[in-house]
Amino acid sequence: MNLEVLEVINDITLKFGGFVMAVSYFPQIIQIIKNKTSEGISLKFIGMVTLALATFSFNGFVVMQNGGGAGTFISQLANLIPAIILVILIVVDKPVK
Secondary structure (H helix, E strand, O other): OOHHHHHHHHHHHHHHHHHHHHHHOHHHHHHHHHHOOOOOOOHHHHHHHHHHHHHHHHHHHHHHHOOOOOHHHHHHHHHHHHHHHHHHHHHHOOOOO
């Protein structure tokens, strides 16, 4: 397989993977809003994922600033935003024990 084909496949999978991951946060967000509780959702796990996404987003920004494509930055940012929303909802709507 030549490099051009690999780059096209990589571009497609990057966009698809970024979209799927970004959408994956919405069932949790909807559950918290609908049930008015974040019980059963680990703040530690989501917090660590959000921190990782922030570092990946920063890396994508640096790559973009150095002449690379914006795809990685946009994909990571599209994941970071709902992750931050989820963390805020968990912190604000702590379950009653």
